[in-house]
Amino acid sequence: MLERLQVMLMKEFLELRRDRWAMFRLVVPLLIQMLVFGYAATFTVNHVATTVLDLDNSQQSRALISRFVATGRFHVVDWATHERQVTEDINSGLATVAIVIHAGFARDLENGKTAPVQVNVDGTNSNTALIALGYVSQIVSLYEQEQSSLSPDRSRIPMGSSVRLALAIQPWFNEGLKDHWFFIPGVIGTITLLQVVTLTAFAIVREREVGTLEQIMVSPIRPVEFILGKILPFFLIGLGDVMLVSVFGVMWFRVPFVGNPLVMFLGSSLFLLAALGLGLLLSTLSRTQQQAFALNFFLINPLFILSGFAFPIASMPFWLRALTYINPLRYFLVVIRAVFLKGVGVAVLWPDLVALAALATALLGLSVLRFRKSLD
Numbered sequence: 001m002l003e004r005l006q007v008m009l010m011k012e013f014l015e016l017r018r019d020r021w022a023m024f025r026l027v028v029p030l031l032i033q034m035l036v037f038g039y040a041a042t043f044t045v046n047h048v049a050t051t052v053l054d055l056d057n058s059q060q061s062r063a064l065i066s067r068f069v070a071t072g073r074f075h076v077v078d079w080a081t082h083e084r085q086v087t088e089d090i091n092s093g094l095a096t097v098a099i100v101i102h103a104g105f106a107r108d109l110e111n112g113k114t115a116p117v118q119v120n121v122d123g124t125n126s127n128t129a130l131i132a133l134g135y136v137s138q139i140v141s142l143y144e145q146e147q148s149s150l151s152p153d154r155s156r157i158p159m160g161s162s163v164r165l166a167l168a169i170q171p172w173f174n175e176g177l178k179d180h181w182f183f184i185p186g187v188i189g190t191i192t193l194l195q196v197v198t199l200t201a202f203a204i205v206r207e208r209e210v211g212t213l214e215q216i217m218v219s220p221i222r223p224v225e226f227i228l229g230k231i232l233p234f235f236l237i238g239l240g241d242v243m244l245v246s247v248f249g250v251m252w253f254r255v256p257f258v259g260n261p262l263v264m265f266l267g268s269s270l271f272l273l274a275a276l277g278l279g280l281l282l283s284t285l286s287r288t289q290q291q292a293f294a295l296n297f298f299l300i301n302p303l304f305i306l307s308g309f310a311f312p313i314a315s316m317p318f319w320l321r322a323l324t325y326i327n328p329l330r331y332f333l334v335v336i337r338a339v340f341l342k343g344v345g346v347a348v349l350w351p352d353l354v355a356l357a358a359l360a361t362a363l364l365g366l367s368v369l370r371f372r373k374s375l376d
Helices: 002-018 022-040 059-071 083-092 105-110 126-150 179-210 212-217 223-252 261-285 289-305 318-324 328-342 346-375
Strands: 048-054 074-080 097-101 117-121
Touching: 022 179, 022 223, 048 059, 048 083, 048 126, 059 074, 059 097, 059 105, 059 126, 074 083, 083 097, 097 126, 117 126, 179 223, 179 261, 179 289, 179 328, 223 261, 223 346, 261 289, 261 328, 261 346, 289 328, 328 346
Parallel strands: 048 074, 048 097
Antiparallel strands: 097 117
């Protein structure tokens, strides 16, 4: 059996060697996706197109507006002179946020009255709108605190209100709250899944299309040996992909790796076995490469959405949260992020590792049974 398995492995690696574009397809697309995701995938919103309408035109109103500009989060694209212009800017898409300061703003501040600031937001992009509103709230709150501390008339402060709460924020594992540190480990899992599933499904379907699958089946090689000979090269390729993009993420994006490489290896191996099971399952459901491509597209997108990569699983409806438990990418993202940033080990990650092992066993077992049945 070992000799026949060795022959299958040699056959697969010889095919890769003869394919001039094989190494290009295995390496370059991964690095390109890593760069694109690493720079594009972020929750940080900068240079939000902003229209400003300052009807007060006072020192205080200009100071508030300068706070918005100084942060770099807001980019003033229009200095409006009337409210109709604000509406036109948002309707036309010129501005996403409009800041309106009404007349009497400075007078109300000096008299200790409420000085409202009107903020209009284009809600067609709800994510950007919510983040921009969060920035606005922080800037206005800080400005309000500074104006209150500078107020010369302290007699307006009622008795008992001198107590102040000091909020000390100390993020753990990502002190700068850098988006790259969150996204890059997720990108590693996502593109590795896509690569391994695609390679496995297309390689076996291609054997069926060109007719070499029947030739192999009439040889002394047994179905189990054929399956092992097919998935082992892709398993090794997958491990190489994980190592490549991990090193690239650490070296290029400066994402810290503080965990144990052996824990990373264990989690990656279990994840790759589950991904190979998915790819093999797709190959049993496809007769042509076009069918494999369509099924691959249909499968990868839901796995990505239900993994917790960008959308919090806790915010999903119950029936969708239930589906995430059969998604291997969900567990691998927990493992890889914890190993990268927290440095935790098997003692903490064992539930996710056990879930990956169970999914890998189930998917490989089901795929092998279907594949043997299709061969018969």
